[in-house]
Amino acid sequence: MTPPPTSSTSSSLSPQDALGLRTALAAARKSYAEGGVPIGASLVLPHPPGEPSGAPVVLGQGHNSRVQLDSPILHGETAALLDAGRLKAEVYRQATMYTTLSPCSMCSGAILLYKIPRLVIGEHHNFVGDEELLRSRGVDVVVLDDPECIDLMERFIREKPEEWYEDIGEVPPAQQ
Amino acid sequence: MTPPPTSSTSSSLSPQDALGLRTALAAARKSYAEGGVPIGASLVLPHPPGEPSGAPVVLGQGHNSRVQLDSPILHGETAALLDAGRLKAEVYRQATMYTTLSPCSMCSGAILLYKIPRLVIGEHHNFVGDEELLRSRGVDVVVLDDPECIDLMERFIREKPEEWYEDIGEVPPAQQ
Numbered sequence: 362m363t364p365p366p367t368s369s370t371s372s373s374l375s376p377q378d379a380l381g382l383r384t385a386l387a388a389a390r391k392s393y394a395e396g397g398v399p400i401g402a403s404l405v406l407p408h409p410p411g412e413p414s415g416a417p418v419v420l421g422q423g424h425n426s427r428v429q430l431d432s433p434i435l436h437g438e439t440a441a442l443l444d445a446g447r448l449k450a451e452v453y454r455q456a457t458m459y460t461t462l463s464p465c466s467m468c469s470g471a472i473l474l475y476k477i478p479r480l481v482i483g484e485h486h487n488f489v490g491d492e493e494l495l496r497s498r499g500v501d502v503v504v505l506d507d508p509e510c511i512d513l514m515e516r517f518i519r520e521k522p523e524e525w526y527e528d529i530g531e532v533p534p535a536q537q
Numbered sequence: 538m539t540p541p542p543t544s545s546t547s548s549s550l551s552p553q554d555a556l557g558l559r560t561a562l563a564a565a566r567k568s569y570a571e572g573g574v575p576i577g578a579s580l581v582l583p584h585p586p587g588e589p590s591g592a593p594v595v596l597g598q599g600h601n602s603r604v605q606l607d608s609p610i611l612h613g614e615t616a617a618l619l620d621a622g623r624l625k626a627e628v629y630r631q632a633t634m635y636t637t638l639s640p641c642s643m644c645s646g647a648i649l650l651y652k653i654p655r656l657v658i659g660e661h662h663n664f665v666g667d668e669e670l671l672r673s674r675g676v677d678v679v680v681l682d683d684p685e686c687i688d689l690m691e692r693f694i695r696e697k698p699e700e701w702y703e704d705i706g707e708v709p710p711a712q713q
């Protein structure tokens with residue numbers, strides 16, 4: 362018997378990575394429940410600023426809000442950055458961004474703007490963003506094959522293709 | 538005698554480009570007056586959708602709102618995209634983005650996400666963003682040397698270096 366799909370990814374992750382992915386996925390599920398694009402993200406520090414012996418801390422988390430707030434710029438990653446608020450350059454440089462789906466050009470650019478050194482991606486089966494650009498500029502990009510992230514996104518694209526293609530600036534295949 | 542600095546740029550622009558730059562600069566000046574980062578942008582179509590004989594139309598405009606709204610993701614360009622609201626892929630593909638300053642990685646990525654084919658930059662003396670990436674991916678990038686854009690940004694960086702360096706994810710030189 363194969364184990365249930367979630368345990369394979371979760372069990373191999375560090376506590377920080379498990380926290381970051383779990384937070385991002387919870388935000389994505391919340392968006393799905395609201396009828397929105399189910400992509401979530403979180404920005405995580407290995408420990409609270411000034412407390413090197415402390416546990417990992419979530420600075421911000423959020424989800425795509427195209428549907429909920431009519432926003433073309435609130436993707437999971439930008440929503441997590443907004444939730445984290447104004448931070449000094451030094452803080453971003455110690456953080457990891459977690460996202461349920463490979464980041465689009467805008468969100469990849471946001472990671473580059475703030476020089477976030479590490480990105481953990483839940484999956485890139487449903488969409489491949491600017492991972493190679495990020496790697497070419499020195500970002501440590503880790504791609505998981507998380508079955509929960511894959512299933513959630515697959516279901517959404519099947520159910521609401523118009524919203525999905527709008528979100529990535531593409532003409533839906535049926536209209537091409 | 539040299540002519541006053543603004544007339545040289547304005548007089549050489551097409552009506553659409555003059556509208557786009559003027560709108561972006563007005564948004565930047567508004568932000569400056571509010572104590573914010575004075576970078577503005579506008580998203581412009583050559584004519585209203587479905588009215589090919591109509592005049593150029595501003596779909597959205599906005600300014601950096603780091604200071605005003607504590608937002609690390611509302612730059613001029615993303616604010617203009619937010620103001621324009623949810624648009625179909627086809628609309629972005631007919632638009633031009635105008636910005637008073639060379640776009641950072643995030644805003645360059647937003648232009649790539651939505652496949653906006655043309656970008657007009659007020660100036661790149663004070664900051665050079667991802668212009669080369671945009672060109673390498675087929676965006677028609679036009680850089681003006683608008684003296685009003687240059688002066689406004691120069692003044693701001695001199696007056697509020699901390700806000701400026703925070704906005705581009707950099708450690709201020711004095712702290713390095």
Ligand SMILES: [Ca+2]
Binds near residue numbers: 402437460468
């Ligand atoms: Ca996202």
Ligand SMILES: [Ca+2]
Binds near residue numbers: 578612641
């Ligand atoms: Ca800007």
Ligand SMILES: [Zn+2]
Binds near residue numbers: 436437438464466468
């Ligand atoms: Zn994105």
Ligand SMILES: [Zn+2]
Binds near residue numbers: 612613614640643644
């Ligand atoms: Zn920007």
